[in-house]
Amino acid sequence: MKKILAVALTLALTLTAFAACAESKETLTMATNASFPPYEYVEGDQVVGIDPEIAAAVCEKMGYDLEIVDTEFDSLISGVASGKYDFVMAGMTVTEERKQMVSFSNTYATGVQVIIVNDDSPITSVDDLLADGANYTVGTQNATTGYIYAMSDIEDAGKGTVAAFPNGNEAVMARVNGKIDGVIIDNEPAKAYVAANEGLKILDSTYVVEDYAACFAKDNTELVEKFNAALEELTADGTIPAIIEKYIPAE
Ligand code: GLN
Secondary structure (H helix, E strand, O other): OHHHHHHHHHHHHHHHHHHHHHHOOOEEEEEEOOEEOOOEEEEOOEEEOHHHHHHHHHHHHHOOEEEEEEOOHHHHHHHHHOOOOOEEOOOOEOOHHHHOOEEEEEEEEEEEEEEEEEOOOOOOOHHHHHOOOOOEEEEEEOOOHHHHHHHHHHHOOOOEEEEEEOOHHHHHHHHHOOOOOEEEEEHHHHHHHHHHOOOEEEOOOOOEEEEEEEEEEOOOHHHHHHHHHHHHHHHHOOHHHHHHHHHOOOO
16 A cells, blocks of 8 residues: 555656646747837836737747846847847847847838927928038937937038937937937837827938847857747737737727
């Protein structure tokens, strides 16, 4: 009797160990800058938005758990390149310069660089901002494409000044407080910031059109391929279009 019990107990323990093993998936760490609604923003103590939801769906499809780290935008590329994070999703624009440091997935969304100004601003178009002798101060998020374009088109061209902020929210607050003349930022966060603050508008003219993708350490081709395969399946079955539609309803 004792022996049967002992065998049963051993079996039970072994089964429990197996179950625990089957449940513990490897975790992938995604880094982002959660100041970029509706792609990523903080709600309560959670990072939510299009990128976290796509990341969760893709990780589930690939068989990984997902952990999200919220950090400064200008540390994302170097962090993922050095292996600190497995991937980055941050409304990150695919550029040739970034491709020297990281590998990008296929793109899953389009972004447009636009300009936020005060309702009564003398700036009425991108051309006004880039005109000779314009001399405006524009805010951007540090290390973003908006910052890079503005530096070359405005500051280095001697047409005005570029102020860099750690994130979109601080750039917009500087406009609200009258410290700068306008903010260059991606169109969807621009809409969210204009909706959340009085007296702001988005100029009709677009500055630059771009593609967003996830990025990985340059040599991590295996994960990029898995990610792309999952992305493709989840696009075909309507999961990703539904996530985007939930945050950016078609007009
Ligand atoms: N799309 C811009 C870039 O990649 C801004 C992204 C962001 O601020 N999260 O530089």
